[in-house]
Amino acid sequence: xxxxxKKLCLAHGVSGNEKEICNTVRNMIFPYADxxxxxxxxxxxxxxxxxAKKTILLDAHIDQIGFVITSITSKGFLKAEKCGGIDLRVVxxxxxKIYGKEVIKGIVCCMPPHLSDGNEDKAIGADKVYIDTGxxxxxxxxxxxxxxxxxxxxxxxxxxxxxxxxxxxxxxASVASIIRVAQLLQGKKCNYKVVALFSSQEETYQLGAKTxxxxxxADEAIVVDVSFASQxxxxxxxxxxxxxxxxxxxxxxxxxxxxxxxLVNTAIKCNIPYQNEVCGGMTGTNADxxxxxxxxxxxxxxxxxxxNMHTQAEIVELSDIENxxxxxxxxxxxxxxxxx
Numbered sequence: 001x002x003x004x005x006k007k008l009c010l011a012h013g014v015s016g017n018e019k020e021i022c023n024t025v026r027n028m029i030f031p032y033a034d035x036x037x038x039x040x041x042x043x044x045x046x047x048x049x050x051x052a053k054k055t056i057l058l059d060a061h062i063d064q065i066g067f068v069i070t071s072i073t074s075k076g077f078l079k080a081e082k083c084g085g086i087d088l089r090v091v092x093x094x095x096x097k098i099y100g101k102e103v104i105k106g107i108v109c110c111m112p113p114h115l116s117d118g119n120e121d122k123a124i125g126a127d128k129v130y131i132d133t134g135x136x137x138x139x140x141x142x143x144x145x146x147x148x149x150x151x152x153x154x155x156x157x158x159x160x161x162x163x164x165x166x167x168x169x170x171x172x173a174s175v176a177s178i179i180r181v182a183q184l185l186q187g188k189k190c191n192y193k194v195v196a197l198f199s200s201q202e203e204t205y206q207l208g209a210k211t212x213x214x215x216x217x218a219d220e221a222i223v224v225d226v227s228f229a230s231q232x233x234x235x236x237x238x239x240x241x242x243x244x245x246x247x248x249x250x251x252x253x254x255x256x257x258x259x260x261x262x263l264v265n266t267a268i269k270c271n272i273p274y275q276n277e278v279c280g281g282m283t284g285t286n287a288d289x290x291x292x293x294x295x296x297x298x299x300x301x302x303x304x305x306x307x308n309m310h311t312q313a314e315i316v317e318l319s320d321i322e323n324x325x326x327x328x329x330x331x332x333x334x335x336x337x338x339x340x
Contacts, residue, residue, distance in 0.1 A: 068149055165315045
């Protein structure tokens with residue numbers, strides 16, 4: 001699982017520039033499915049019983065947060081704006097990769113505390129993100145263009161207790177779980193045609209899911225994403241969500257209750273750990289778009305617990321990814337929820 005995650009996390013895929021991660025996902029799931037991509041940057045993988053009467057859509061977005069270059073100063077610094085909900089509290093001094101005519105490295109500029117009057121102790125404003133590549137204006141202008149994307153360049157690393165840290169685990173952890181589903185279902189008999197949608201641009205208005213789900217003709221869908229695990233400064237329901245305690249099953253007015261109940265029953269019968277997540281309205285995931293696609297698609301949401309979301313040091317636990325894949329696989333093999 002770590003090797004799968006590492007390959008996925010090392011592939012560039014800031015929203016709107018997912019070509020590299022598309023190719024990586026294609027190559028990884030190709031042995032288990034019929035694969036194609038479309039002009040919108042979505043990857044579709046079809047497996048299971050391709051002649052089945054029922055179609056289930058499995059969605060995980062492949063894009064990640066980052067920056068987009070908006071201008072170059074006369075001294076060669078790159079002005080950047082957020083692309084997706086990147087956490088500006090932790091970006092100063094971080095290493096980044098700029099994907100221009102060639103890939104170059106840079107550092108997000110930060111004010112040394114010795115020169116600060118204290119106002120810089122807070123998160124920098126979105127209009128004050130500059131990147132230093134060490135190049136002059138002419139040098140950087142030959143490589144970087146307006147609109148080029150930028151991502152963190154920290155590599156995935158194993159931590160203690162089966163945990164992994166990396167940029168982009170939102171949502172490459174979920175992509176890994178669906179690839180694992182394809183592996184688990186290989187050669188198994190099931191009553192579903194499974195369409196895996198690795199969707200683009202979730203971090204920028206869920207555009208890939210809106211277009212991808214529309215052409216899937218799915219009877220039901222399971223969206224896989226990440227959600228919040230407990231940390232010292234988190235209160236409320238997420239203070240009880242822990243790494244290694246299994247995937248999070250979402251209860252929400254917009255989601256299908258029968259699917260939720262059957263996922264719970266599947267987890268219990270198959271001895272798969274799970275945790276509950278309750279949303280009072282929208283989920284903030286692709287489920288919000290897929291559930292209202294066409295005349296409506298019955299949708300469930302499964303989330304992998306994660307710490308430090310939208311930073312360069314996100315953390316997940318490998319067994320949570322594996323248990324997410326096991327739960328989805330068993331749900332499919334058992335025939336899913338019974339709808340009247």
